[in-house]
Amino acid sequence: MRREVRLTEVGQGPGPRVLLLPGLGARGTGFQALANQLAPSARPVLVDYPEGAHAACGAKALSEQVAQAAGPLDAVVASSFGGMVAAHLAVSGKVRGVAFLGSFTRPEHLGLRGGLLALMGPIAVLGRPGRAAASLASWRLVSGEQVAEVVPTTALERITTLRRAFAIGTEPPPEDLRGLPISCVCLQGDRDVLVPPATLERLAASLPPGTPRHRLRGAGHVPYFTHPEACAQLLQPWLAALAPAPFAPERDAENAA
Numbered sequence: 001m002r003r004e005v006r007l008t009e010v011g012q013g014p015g016p017r018v019l020l021l022p023g024l025g026a027r028g029t030g031f032q033a034l035a036n037q038l039a040p041s042a043r044p045v046l047v048d049y050p051e052g053a054h055a056a057c058g059a060k061a062l063s064e065q066v067a068q069a070a071g072p073l074d075a076v077v078a079s080s081f082g083g084m085v086a087a088h089l090a091v092s093g094k095v096r097g098v099a100f101l102g103s104f105t106r107p108e109h110l111g112l113r114g115g116l117l118a119l120m121g122p123i124a125v126l127g128r129p130g131r132a133a134a135s136l137a138s139w140r141l142v143s144g145e146q147v148a149e150v151v152p153t154t155a156l157e158r159i160t161t162l163r164r165a166f167a168i169g170t171e172p173p174p175e176d177l178r179g180l181p182i183s184c185v186c187l188q189g190d191r192d193v194l195v196p197p198a199t200l201e202r203l204a205a206s207l208p209p210g211t212p213r214h215r216l217r218g219a220g221h222v223p224y225f226t227h228p229e230a231c232a233q234l235l236q237p238w239l240a241a242l243a244p245a246p247f248a249p250e251r252d253a254e255n256a257a
Helices: 028-038 059-070 082-091 107-126 131-139 146-149 155-170 197-205 228-242 250-254
Strands: 006-009 017-021 044-050 075-079 097-101 183-189 213-216
Touching: 006 028, 006 059, 017 028, 017 059, 017 082, 017 250, 028 044, 028 075, 028 228, 044 059, 059 082, 059 146, 059 155, 075 228, 082 097, 097 228, 097 250, 107 155, 107 197, 131 146, 131 228, 213 228
Parallel strands: 017 044, 017 075, 075 097, 097 183, 183 213
Antiparallel strands: 006 044
16 A cells, blocks of 8 residues: 555656656556657656545645655646645646646536546445446457556456546545646547546636647547657657756856956
C-alpha cells in the first residue's frame, strides 16, 4: 500500500520538469510511453497517488500532497480527474504551465455527467472494470497485461477509487485559471466516452484566453496511452516555451561591465 505520493523520474532532458498526473483510478505507469517520448527534451515524472485510507481526500488535498512530494517543478500534464489536481497546483503558484488531456478542472465542465462523478467509485468497486472497460476507455483493444494501466484492477485500487470519488464533492473546486499568468494547452480525443468532447469548450472558457485546443482523431479517454507520439508532438513546442532561457556567460559578462 502506498501511504504517500510516489514519483518516478524518467530521463534528465534539458527542458522543464513536468509531472504526469493520472486520472481517478489509473496508474502513473500508463504515461510511460509519453514520458519516453518527452524525455529527450524535458524531465518527465510519473505520479502514483496514495492508496487506501490515505486516498480519502479531494483534489485540493491531493494537490498539496503532490506538491510536497515533488518539490520544484515547471509544468503538469494531467488526464481526466488529474486536471482538478493540476488546477489547484496552478492556483497555488506551484506550476507555470498545465496541459489538459481529456480532463477538466470543475465537475460542471462535464455537463450533466459532472453530477454523476461520484458514481465512478461504486462503478469501480461493484462493476469490477476489466479488459472491456479498458478497451472502451481507450477506444482500441487493450491487451490483458495493459488493462491495469487504464482501469483499477486490484481490490485496493478499487476501494481507493471509491474513497477518492466520494471525496471530490467535499471541497470547493479550484478557481478558474483564466486570469492567471500561466501557459495552458488542451488535448481531447474525439472518441472519448468518459469525458465528452463538449467538455473541451467549457474547460477552455476557464483558461487563459488564446489557450490552444487540439482534437485527436480516433483517440479515446487516454490519448497519452494510445497515442503517445501524437501527444508528444503537440506538447513539445509548449514545453519548449516553458524552458528557461539558456545561460549566456558572454552576455552576462558584458552586462556586468
